[in-house]
Amino acid sequence: MSIAGKKIGIALSGGGYRAAAYHIGTLRALHRLGVLDKVDVISSVSGGSITAAYYALNKDNYEDFEKGFIKSLSKGVLWSSFLYVGIAVLLLLGISVAMGHLTAFLMGLLFPNLPILSGVCAALGGVIVLFLLLILFLKHSFVTLPTSKLISLLYNKVFFKKKTLGDLPDSPVLCINSTNIATQVPFFFSKKEMGEYAYRVRGKSIFNTEHFPIARAVMASSCVPYGFTPITIDRKYLTEEYKNCPNKPEAPKLIDGGVYDNQGAHKLSHDKSRFHTDFIIVSDAGNSSVSASGTTNFFNLAMNTISLMMNRIKRMQRADNLYETYVDKDHFAYVPLEWECGARLLQGFANNLKEGNVHPDVWQAHAITEEDITRLKGPESASANDAIIEKVKKTINWSELEREIPSEAGEQIARSVGTSLTALSHKEIESLAEHSAWLTETQVRLYMPTLINKEL
Numbered sequence: 001m002s003i004a005g006k007k008i009g010i011a012l013s014g015g016g017y018r019a020a021a022y023h024i025g026t027l028r029a030l031h032r033l034g035v036l037d038k039v040d041v042i043s044s045v046s047g048g049s050i051t052a053a054y055y056a057l058n059k060d061n062y063e064d065f066e067k068g069f070i071k072s073l074s075k076g077v078l079w080s081s082f083l084y085v086g087i088a089v090l091l092l093l094g095i096s097v098a099m100g101h102l103t104a105f106l107m108g109l110l111f112p113n114l115p116i117l118s119g120v121c122a123a124l125g126g127v128i129v130l131f132l133l134l135i136l137f138l139k140h141s142f143v144t145l146p147t148s149k150l151i152s153l154l155y156n157k158v159f160f161k162k163k164t165l166g167d168l169p170d171s172p173v174l175c176i177n178s179t180n181i182a183t184q185v186p187f188f189f190s191k192k193e194m195g196e197y198a199y200r201v202r203g204k205s206i207f208n209t210e211h212f213p214i215a216r217a218v219m220a221s222s223c224v225p226y227g228f229t230p231i232t233i234d235r236k237y238l239t240e241e242y243k244n245c246p247n248k249p250e251a252p253k254l255i256d257g258g259v260y261d262n263q264g265a266h267k268l269s270h271d272k273s274r275f276h277t278d279f280i281i282v283s284d285a286g287n288s289s290v291s292a293s294g295t296t297n298f299f300n301l302a303m304n305t306i307s308l309m310m311n312r313i314k315r316m317q318r319a320d321n322l323y324e325t326y327v328d329k330d331h332f333a334y335v336p337l338e339w340e341c342g343a344r345l346l347q348g349f350a351n352n353l354k355e356g357n358v359h360p361d362v363w364q365a366h367a368i369t370e371e372d373i374t375r376l377k378g379p380e381s382a383s384a385n386d387a388i389i390e391k392v393k394k395t396i397n398w399s400e401l402e403r404e405i406p407s408e409a410g411e412q413i414a415r416s417v418g419t420s421l422t423a424l425s426h427k428e429i430e431s432l433a434e435h436s437a438w439l440t441e442t443q444v445r446l447y448m449p450t451l452i453n454k455e456l
Helices: 016-033 047-057 062-073 079-110 115-139 147-160 214-221 298-323 344-354 360-365 370-376 381-395 398-403 408-416 426-447 449-453
Strands: 008-012 041-045 173-180 185-189 254-256 279-284 331-336
Touching: 008 016, 008 047, 016 047, 016 062, 016 279, 016 426, 041 047, 047 062, 047 147, 047 173, 047 214, 062 426, 079 115, 147 214, 173 214, 185 214, 214 254, 279 426, 331 426, 344 370, 344 381, 344 426, 360 449, 370 381, 381 398, 398 426, 408 426, 426 449
Parallel strands: 008 041, 008 279, 041 173, 279 331
Antiparallel strands: 173 185, 173 254
16 A cells, blocks of 8 residues: 555645545545555545545445445535524514514404504514514524534435444545634544544543544535534443543634645645644645636625635645645645646746755656756756756646647636535536546646555
């Protein structure tokens, strides 16, 4: 499962159903390259956790996995929440109208000669009752709006069929990431352990994973703030009380894993993590475009502000993981939806080589010499750049890749897909998958040639 004792990991980013579909292409390309079966760890957040968990449960037959997953993505899971909210709104309106009629009836008994007063009191009473009910409803929204519980039920029905963490395979190791509000750090789910450092007694996690529902773990990973209610851990999954932990932490309250790390690469890249790997393929379905013209109200402003902050965090993480010096670093291949598929990737590789951000194992595999790199940094940089790109074209079989570049129309469709959990069309799914598959194969050939040029 490793090359020269080194581990291979895949990070599947968040982004709702868009991310879930996008990651199909990443897995498809790795399967075609013969790498997927040799992956040691899959780390996922949010929408990526849907794909990761479904693949882990159905990995024995890749074709069946992809066919079944695409079919499942054609079914939305938000309709239950919409239905519930609709019923709740109708119920609140019904109670308000009933209270208005009751007020009118009572006023009619007290003041039978003042029908106008009864009408005014009926309207006023209804409005006041509706206002008070709305306040109570929203104040206790974690109870009155159990959206996460509803989505979990549909996750079970559509994707996971009541499977638990104990049903996951031993390999690849699956790490489903969430964010714990109680401790402000990541909270993970895997087959053998779940939790984080705060919830340990005598060095062992206080949570029992064997019967914990995968659907609930995925819901915790995709629990978008403001949209869904935080996930809590039922006491039946505890092996120890929280008070027995050394620092006596609060009970976990879990939200979207993307709040802490929306690429899912943190667990793979952190050298002290139990999930650390040496080769990391990051499949990033984020689409970071922010429109100033579309910022027309407070809600748009809040969402765009959040997007700006998340994009900044992503760029910092990407710089630290991918573009910093290769010394004592892992091998990274980055596969983002926001990048165009084309020859610009070749120039990007040459630029990274010039800046010293490419591991010697990589440039040597491309038949690039130290002399080539020296020339790239000197007065002959232009000719050296062209020579290096020509070498790389040969080693990655660029002529073959060039014929398979996704169409511009397909890329536009892929980027137009939203991040909700509503059903996707076959065209949307394939557009996302084709973009990711091509980019994954190209980036792996560029930055991880040893994975496909040597026997693992």
